[in-house]
Structures are given as C-alpha cells and as structure tokens.
Amino acid sequence: MMILPEFELARPRSVDEAIGVARAATDGFDYLGGGTDLLCNYKWGLNTNPTVISLRHIGELQRMADGSVGGGVTLAAIEKDADFLHDFPVFRRTLDRLASPLIRQTGTLAGNILVDTRCIWLNQSLFARKALGKCLKADGPECRVVKGSIDRCYANYSGDMAPVFMVLGGTMRLAGPDGERTLLLRDFFALDGIRRNVKQKEEIIVSLDLPSDAKTLRASYQKFRVREAWDFPELAVAASARMDGDRIEELSLVANAVASIPLWMDEIAAKYRGETLSDATIDAIAEDMRKAAKPVKATLLPPGYRKAMVGVMTARALREIRGDVVTEKQSGEAA
Amino acid sequence: MSKTLVTLNVNDATYEVAIKPQDTLALALRDGCGLTGTKIGCDMGTCGCCTVLVDGEPALGCLTLALEVEGRRIQTIEGLAGAERLHPLQRAFAECGGSQCGFCTPGFVMTSVALLRTNKAPSRDEIKAAIAGNLCRCTGYAKIVDAVEHAAEQIRDEDDSVPTPNEMSEKPETQAGDKDDAGIHGRRQPATAGR
Ligand SMILES: Cc1cc2nc3c(=O)[nH]c(=O)nc-3n(C[C@H](O)[C@H](O)[C@H](O)COP(=O)(O)OP(=O)(O)OC[C@H]3O[C@@H](n4cnc5c(N)ncnc54)[C@H](O)[C@@H]3O)c2cc1C
Ligand code: SF4
Ligand code: FES
Ligand code: FES
Numbered sequence: 001m002m003i004l005p006e007f008e009l010a011r012p013r014s015v016d017e018a019i020g021v022a023r024a025a026t027d028g029f030d031y032l033g034g035g036t037d038l039l040c041n042y043k044w045g046l047n048t049n050p051t052v053i054s055l056r057h058i059g060e061l062q063r064m065a066d067g068s069v070g071g072g073v074t075l076a077a078i079e080k081d082a083d084f085l086h087d088f089p090v091f092r093r094t095l096d097r098l099a100s101p102l103i104r105q106t107g108t109l110a111g112n113i114l115v116d117t118r119c120i121w122l123n124q125s126l127f128a129r130k131a132l133g134k135c136l137k138a139d140g141p142e143c144r145v146v147k148g149s150i151d152r153c154y155a156n157y158s159g160d161m162a163p164v165f166m167v168l169g170g171t172m173r174l175a176g177p178d179g180e181r182t183l184l185l186r187d188f189f190a191l192d193g194i195r196r197n198v199k200q201k202e203e204i205i206v207s208l209d210l211p212s213d214a215k216t217l218r219a220s221y222q223k224f225r226v227r228e229a230w231d232f233p234e235l236a237v238a239a240s241a242r243m244d245g246d247r248i249e250e251l252s253l254v255a256n257a258v259a260s261i262p263l264w265m266d267e268i269a270a271k272y273r274g275e276t277l278s279d280a281t282i283d284a285i286a287e288d289m290r291k292a293a294k295p296v297k298a299t300l301l302p303p304g305y306r307k308a309m310v311g312v313m314t315a316r317a318l319r320e321i322r323g324d325v326v327t328e329k330q331s332g333e334a335a
Numbered sequence: 336m337s338k339t340l341v342t343l344n345v346n347d348a349t350y351e352v353a354i355k356p357q358d359t360l361a362l363a364l365r366d367g368c369g370l371t372g373t374k375i376g377c378d379m380g381t382c383g384c385c386t387v388l389v390d391g392e393p394a395l396g397c398l399t400l401a402l403e404v405e406g407r408r409i410q411t412i413e414g415l416a417g418a419e420r421l422h423p424l425q426r427a428f429a430e431c432g433g434s435q436c437g438f439c440t441p442g443f444v445m446t447s448v449a450l451l452r453t454n455k456a457p458s459r460d461e462i463k464a465a466i467a468g469n470l471c472r473c474t475g476y477a478k479i480v481d482a483v484e485h486a487a488e489q490i491r492d493e494d495d496s497v498p499t500p501n502e503m504s505e506k507p508e509t510q511a512g513d514k515d516d517a518g519i520h521g522r523r524q525p526a527t528a529g530r
Contacts, residue, residue, distance in 0.1 A: 001362075002378040002397075009356035009402055032400075039359075039398050040379050052356070056403060076392075100468025102383050102395050102446065229467040230381075 002043035002125075010053045015060055015175045015204055018053055022202040023177060025051040031204065032056070033072060033111030036103050041116055045126040046138050055204065061110070067212065071110030071205035075161075079104060088210065090164055090219035090240075097223050098160040100230035110205035113162050113172070113185075117155035117193040117260050118232060119145060119298040137194055145298050153193030156257055156298045162189075163238035163254035163262040164221050168214040176203035189261035196260065217242055217250070220317035220326075224309050226300060233257035234299055235306045237289065239317040246276050246322075253285070255310055258295040265292060277322050286314040341405045345370060346414025354401045361385040361396030364411060372412035372441050376470070383469030386442040387411045393449045395468075412441035415448065423493070424448060424486040433482030435473035443469045447483045456487060 009032075012018040022029050028049035032038055033056070042048050055061055061072030064081060067088070078084060079095045099107060121135050121144040134140030136153050143149035162185060170185045177200075185208065189197050199205075219240035225231035235257045242250040251273050253265040268288045275281045290311030295303040320326040338353040345368055352367035361378075364370045364387065376384035378397045385396035388410040415422040424444050427433065434440040443466060450457060450465040457465065462483045463476075471479060 001375055004357040004359065006355070007357055009400060011402070035398050035400065036380050036395075039400075042357075043379060054400075054403060096464075100383070101465060102386060102393055102468035103380055105393055106395065106399065 004039065004042050005045065005048045007042075007048070007050055007052045010051065011057050012053065012055075013057055013059075015058060015206065018055060018058065018204060019175065019177055019202050021051070021053050025049075025053070027051070029053055033108035034074060034103075034106035035111075036099070036107040037111055037115045044123065044129075046116075046122065055108075055110075061204075061206065063207070067210035067214065068207050069109050069209075070207050071113075072108050075099075075104035075107050075109065075112065076101070078109065087215045088168065088219070090168075090221055094160055094164050094221045094223075097225070103230070109161060109208060112159050113165075113188075113205060113208070114197070114199075115157075115159040117153070117196060118158045119153075119155035119193070120300065121145065121298075122155060145296050153260065154296045154298055155193035155260055156295075157189070157193075157196075157259065157261050158232040158257055159262075160221070160223060160233060160236065160256070163236065163256040164219065165208055165210070166254050166262060166264060167219055167238045167240035167252040168217060169211050169252075170214075171209050171211075173206040173209065174199065174203045175206050176200050180206070182209075186264045191259065191261055193260035214240075218321045220320040222313040222316045222320075223256075224306075224313055232299075234301045235293070235295065235309055235313065237310060237313040237317050238262075239314070239321060241277070241318075241321050243277065243321075246278075248273055248275050248277050248281075253289065253314070255289055255293045255314075257299075258293040258306060258310060263293070265289060268292060277318065282315050282318045282322075285318060286311040289314040339402070341402060343368065343401065343405065343409060344407065345409045346411060347408075352401070356400070356402055358401045359397050360387065360389075360394070360399040360401045360404055360409070363401035364396060364409075367401075370411050370413050374438055374441055376438065376442075381470070382439070383442040383446060383466075384439055386445045386469065388445055388449060391449070391452065393446050410445070410448075412444060415444065422448075423489040424451070424483070427482040427486035427489060428479070431478050431482040431485050433474060433479040439469060439471040439473075443471065443479055443483075447486070450483070451487055451490060455491060457483070459484060 010021045012021055029051035030049045032052050032054045055072055061070045063070040064073050085092050122137050135144045136142055145154045166186045171182050172185050173182050217240040221238045223233045223236040225233055238254040240252045241248050251269040253269045255263040272285055293307050293310040295306040297303055316326050338355050340353050343350045343352055350368045352363050354363050361373055361375050364373045373387055373396055374384040376382040380395055380398045386393050387396050389404050389407050424447050446466055446469055459480055462480050
C-alpha cells in the first residue's frame with residue numbers, strides 16, 4: 001500500500017475562502033482538485049505540504065456554459081456535455097484518449113492543465129528514488145536527465161487538455177490575493193519543469209474560456225502513447241486552422257510532451273499562413289515541427305524516436321484538418 | 336494529525352468512522368467499515384481494483400479522500416447482491432469465467448454496474464472502453480467482456496434493471512464493520528441512523 005503523508009485538509013466553500021486559507025498556510029499548502037495527480041505525487045513523497053485545500057466544494061469552479069469551463073469541472077463532465085462537444089469536436093477524441101474513464105471521472109480541467117511534469121527519475125517511490133539517487137526536482141542537487149543542470153528541470157509536460165485549448169485561442173481566468181486576471185493560455189507556461197508556469201502559488205484557476213470564433217476553427221489533437229487503454233502522452237501535436245477553401249487563413253500549432261511545457265510553435269505556423277494545404281505543405285510543416293522538437297530522455301521512449309514521431313503526428317493532425325480520414329495506424333507511414 | 340469522527344453512508348447503512356484527513360476512501364471502507372470487498376491494488380489510480388460508486392458514479396477509492404465523500408451515497412461490492420441472489424453482473428462473472436483469482440473482480444463489477452446503468456446494450460467496444468481503467472492479470476479480458484455482455488443480456492431479458500437506490504436496501508445485513516479496534520475505528524449504525 002502507498003501511504004499518504006499526514007496533512008490537514010481544508011474544505012472551503014468559495015474561491016475567496018480558499019485563497020484566505022492558502023495565505024494563512026505559511027508552512028506550505030497545495031490545492032486539491034480531483035486528486036488524481038496530487039495524491040499520487042504525495043504517495044511518492046514528492047514535494048508534499050502540511051495543508052491540502054480541497055477545491056471540490058466550490059460551486060463557482062463547477063460552471064460550464066458556452067465555451068467557458070470551470071476549473072473544477074471534471075473531465076467526465078466535459079465528455080458528457082453534448083453542446084460543448086458539438087461546438088468543439090476536437091475534445092471528443094482528446095478526452096477519449098486522456099487517462100482512463102475512472103481517472104476522468106474525478107480529474108478536473110484545472111488539475112489537468114497543472115498536472116505536474118513527469119520524469120522517469122522522479123515518478124518513482126521514495127524507496128526507488130533513494131536507490132537511484134534523488135534529483136533537482138525533489139531534494140537532489142542536480143538533474144539526472146541533463147547531467148550538470150543545477151537550475152533547470154527537464155521533466156516532461158504531460159497534460160492533454162492545454163495544447164488543445166491553446167490552439168483554439170483559449171484564455172485562463174485566475175483568482176488570487178490581488179484579485180482576478182485573465183491571460184492567454186499560450187502565455188501561461190514557463191520553460192522549467194519545476195516552475196512550470198506563471199501562476200502565483202495562491203492563485204486558483206477559475207475557468208478556461210474559448211472565444212466564440214473558435215467554433216469555426218478546424219482542430220486536431222494527435223497523441224502518441226505506449227498503451228492504448230490509458231497512458232500519458234510520449235508526445236502529441238495539437239493544430240488548428242481556419243481554411244479559405246484549401247488555403248490556410250489561420251494556423252496554430254503546439255508540440256506537446258516533448259518539453260517541460262506545451263510548445264507554442266508560432267514561427268512555424270506563421271510561415272505557412274496563406275499557403276495551400278497540399279501534401280507538400282503538410283510534409284514541410286511536419287519536417288519543421290520535427291526539427292523544432294528537442295525531447296530529452298525523461299520518458300520511456302528514446303528521444304530520437306519521439307522527435308521523429310512529432311513529424312508523423314503533425315502530418316496526421318493537418319490531414320485530419322484537411323478532411324482526410326485519419327486513423328491511428330496509417331499504412332506506409334514512418335513510425 | 337488527529338482523527339475525526341465522520342459518518343459514511345455505505346450501501347444504505349451509516350458507519351461512524353474515525354479517520355485522519357489523509358485516509359483514502361478505500362482505506363476507510365476496508366479498515367473503518369470492515370468492508371474488505373473493495374480491494375487496494377496499485378493504490379495509484381492505475382488498476383481500478385478500488386472502484387466504488389459515489390452517488391452512482393464510479394470513483395477510485397485509492398485517490399478519493401474519505402473526508403471528501405462524507406454525506407455522499409457510497410456503494411461497494413457488498414451492497415450489490417439481493418437477499419436471495421447475486422446481482423446479474425456477479426452471476427455473469429462467475430458463469431463466464433470472468434473471475435479467476437478474483438482480486439480485480441469487485442472493481443470490474445462496480446465499473447460495469449455504472450456502465451449498464453447508462454447503457455443497457457453496450458457493444459463489445461463500448462464495454463472495452465468503459466473498463467479501460469481496470470486491470471486484470473489473470474483472465475485476458477475476453478471473458479470479462481463476455482461477462483458484461485452476458486449480464487447486459489440477462490438484465491434486458493429479465494427486464495430487471497441494475498438495482499436502483501431503493502432496490503439496494505434488499506441486500507443482506509452486512510456483518511463486517513462492527514469492529515472498533517481497527518486502525519481506523521468504525522462502527523456500523525442501523526440503516527436509518529444519522530439520516
Ligand atoms: C493512471 C493515470 C493516468 C493518467 N493519464 C493521463 C493522461 O493520459 N493525460 C493527462 O493529461 N493526464 C493524465 N493523468 C494525470 C491526471 O490524472 C489528470 O491530468 C487529471 O486531469 C488531473 O486533475 P485532478 O483534478 O485530479 O488534479 P489534482 O491532482 O487535484 O491537481 C493537480 C495539480 O493542479 C492543482 N490544482 C487543481 N485544481 C486547481 C485549481 N482550480 N486552481 C489551482 N490549482 C489547481 C493542484 O494543486 C495540483 O498541483 C493520469 C493520472 C493517472 C493516475
Ligand atoms: S528532468 Fe532532471 S530534475 Fe527534472 S525530474 Fe527528471 S531528473 Fe529530476
Ligand atoms: S488500487 Fe486504486 S486504482 Fe489501483
Ligand atoms: S481475476 Fe486475477 S487479476 Fe483479474
């Protein structure tokens with residue numbers, strides 16, 4: 001059995017109350033959504049805190065309407081919302097391949113956006129980590145993946161929802177001690193496996209919001225994982241486009257799970273706006289994405305293979321956007 | 336951390352259980368209520384052995400804090416059978432060879448209860464999708480899918496739905512849970528107490 005460390009559990013009823021509890025918890029705290037990530041990390045003894053503040057009893061985090069999804073809405077609830085899936089069909093496939101149905105039942109959207117970065121040296125029991133040697137992210141002096149790194153962790157971002165919200169132009173509403181702020185999700189992440197994002201510790205994700213014109217975008221999320229039943233992404237690509245016939249009017253690309261954050265590939269996307277979405281263009285974009293992705297050995301599969309698959313997944317995403325029938329196993333594809 | 340006395344509503348009976356904030360629901364059910372039908376396998380959300388229903392929806396007992404479900408309606412494998420007969424899913428698992436060592440079975444059955452409640456005639460692919468979070472090291476899954484399919488047929492044939500909350504109360508009296516000397520202290524109350 002995996003033992004949870006001792007902590008006090010607070011169950012506030014409002015966002016303001018939760019922030020108040022957080023400010024008073026001077027010895028350290030964590031917010032708890034569905035707990036499917038945090039409690040696993042606590043059981044591994046990773047960066048635990050003496051106070052856990054549950055956000056599950058806060059009604060204002062559970063709202064879902066017209067492209068706005070509360071931070072506390074479960075992934076299963078999103079999956080069941082026919083209107084949302086009608087407006088943004090890309091989430092159907094994204095959710096279907098995200099964790100298991102049992103995890104989706106309690107895992108929340110905010111918890112998914114903030115899912116901790118993962119690494120083969122880190123996501124181990126305390127016993128295993130003691131034997132292997134600890135690392136920078138949890139009580140060790142340096143990174144084991146990029147040896148010699150004493151100030152940056154290269155653990156892999158493994159959340160599946162953020163890249164899709166990013167390519168759809170999603171914004172995030174945060175509430176904190178200084179009030180509320182809204183920012184584009186693409187500006188939320190910070191390239192370090194420990195820091196991970198620009199959220200202040202006490203800030204709570206109130207909602208993620210999609211602009212109404214996102215409904216007219218075509219989008220695709222292509223995830224590569226080892227086990228089909230459920231698994232974290234070894235790499236993934238999210239893409240969205242607004243097409244004018246076969247011409248790309250707008251294009252957004254994210255390479256996911258090949259760095260400590262989902263990578264917003266704006267330079268590559270900008271290069272191809274205005275082009276025809278031909279096979280040649282798709283191959284060129286895929287090659288640019290492949291070159292730009294620089295995974296390290298923080299996950300199961302070899303980095304070289306994951307890099308190559310970024311190109312394959314980019315091509316699949318763009319073909320799906322073009323309207324081709326895309327299955328997970330394409331014949332004749334490099335894999 | 337000090338323990339708190341909480342009331343858990345399990346299988347339509349109330350249990351007073353002394354728990355610590357960090358105790359999971361799986362632990363509280365097993366050690367506090369004495370309901371050891373809910374298994375703890377990986378304890379990390381990966382195997383589904385600990386699946387119970389909370390307000391009718393499947394939940395992983397190993398990643399749910401017991402304090403979080405105080406006052407909610409919890410159903411475990413012990414609450415499934417009627418006084419005289421097993422639930423169709425339990426019968427089907429036995430008849431189809433869907434259970435070998437049996438360790439994963441309570442989790443599979445509870446996940447399948449939730450599935451058949453919303454989908455009375457699932458296809459084999461729908462069954463596979465629904466049980467994707469439950470792992471079995473013995474059966475190879477085919478017989479589990481057979482069992483769920485068979486149970487769905489039985490339920491349809493008998494025109495007998497998966498027990499509704501009221502039907503659940505025809506279950507046999509549970510003897511477990513009366514111990515109060517466990518790591519987590521639990522005491523079972525009459526079904527009406529505390530409500
Ligand atoms: C077996 C297994 C498989 C998984 N597979 C996948 C997968 O394929 N893809 C994937 O993306 N994830 C996967 N996960 C990870 C995780 O379960 C999901 O990402 C889930 O959505 C996390 O949500 P949660 O509410 O449970 O998060 P929690 O564990 O509750 O929280 C995660 C983090 O978010 C913070 N947090 C939660 N809510 C808020 C809020 N409103 N405001 C501020 N901070 C908040 C917490 O403090 C914590 O730091 C898997 C997990 C398991 C156990
Ligand atoms: S990338 Fe390096 S610092 Fe980060 S978790 Fe892995 S070994 Fe630790
Ligand atoms: S024991 Fe809960 S999922 Fe394995
Ligand atoms: S019957 Fe043994 S693990 Fe499933």
